[in-house]
Amino acid sequence: MRQIILVSHGNMAEGMVNTIEMISGKHDNLQAFSMSAKQTPDYIYSSVKSIVDKFSDKDEIYIFSDIAGGSVNTEAMKFIKYNNVHLISGMNLPIVIDCLLSDGKNIKQLLKAGKDSLDEIKAKKYTEDNIWEE
Amino acid sequence: MISLVRIDDRLIHGQIAVVWTKYLGVSRIIVANDSVAKNDSQKMALSLAVPNGVKAFFRSIEDTAKILNDPRSEKMKILVIVDSPQDALRLCDQLPDKITTINLGNYGRMNNMSGGKKEQLADNIFVTDDDKKCLDLLHTKVKDIYIQAVPTDNKKFL
DSSP states (O other), rough: OEEEEEETTTTTHHHHHHHHHHHHHHOTTTEEEETTSOOOOOHHHHHHHHTTTOOTSSSEEEEEEEESHHHHOHHHHHGGTTTTTEEEOOOOHHHHHHHHOTEEEEEHHHHHHHTOOOOOOOOOOOOOTTTTTT | OOEEEEEEOOOHEEEEEEEIIHHTOOOOEEOTTTTGOOOOHHHHHHHHOOTOEEEEEEEHHHHHHHHSSSSSGGGEEEEEEEEHHHHHHHHHHTTTTTTOOEEEEEEEEEEOOOOOOOOHHHETTEOHHHHHHHHHHHHHHHHEEOOOSSSTTTOOEO
């Protein structure tokens, strides 16, 4: 099972988990570490390390950070030297849920779906397909 | 074929779009609701929630029964959503023996009708006396009625 670790400045990571649980229930393989204003980036490093150390290199680990260039992401970058660890910055809800629920998708597919999910909603006239057609 | 009949007063929303459709592997969602079937703006809003690869249709209870009685529906996996136990009952009556289980997903938190006091059966299930009578009657027609918001929750059988 994939392990997913969310890391952020402030409550974004934990908030994301809270939102995900409302939509799709609890998941043992989903963890969040939120670095508060009082903490140092080392908190992120040691928290992520405690998870990564628990798994072998055969287990896929996805780390999602809030934004590239932030110190949270910089700490997470220390783990991408491991083949089984992937780091994606700029997490959004759709990509994290997709990573959680779509086991079969690889990182390229996840990134495409995640990027496509960020879009303007336009009002359109309601039209319907034929229910019997594929 | 009917993959699931679900009572959910939010109709199509996050849990449906993101989790249930994937878990059930359905290609069709039918929202069986007389008033939504006539309301284009509601249909449009609800259809925005539908994920790629799944098509949503909005039909009256009677038209939904017609579709589900059509032999062409046997080869597709369909999630049917109604917004109340009363509508579930109406649907069952038009599909004798075709529905064996009902999933009670989200119900009763929203409407503050004069139906009177509500009993809370689970986190997201609130029922009036009328609702309870309706569920009892439904239970004589289908084998199982269970409360489950998302597939990872435990099922709570009534």
